Amino acid sequence: MSGWLLPRDRDPVGRADRPIRITVDGEPVTGIEGQSVAGMLLAAGRTSWRTTRSGAPRGVFCGIGACFDCLLTVNDVPDVRACRRPAVDGDEIRTQSREETT
Secondary structure (H helix, E strand, O other): OOOOOOOHHHOOOOOOOOEEEEEEOOEEEEEEOOOEHHHHHHHOOOOOOEEOOOOOEEOOOOOOOOOOOOEEEEOOEEEEEOOOOEOOOOOEEEOEEHHHOO
């Protein structure tokens, strides 16, 4: 699935990570079960996924759900905080602009 996951039989820690895949704006993103949506996006090299009214990019700011910089739409539910939402295999995610937030 991806080259960065160690095969289970060679992992010295003995973790049994289960790979998952989500779709972000139509593009596949891979990660491991238990990661937050924000964690998967950051690991994939995406540092922003929302824009403000002025067009400024936003992504993770506080990382604990206190701010609203990491909002996105998950499975047609808008204004989901990416830092608080565990990714689920098959999630369909869309980025948002400021005008789309409530």
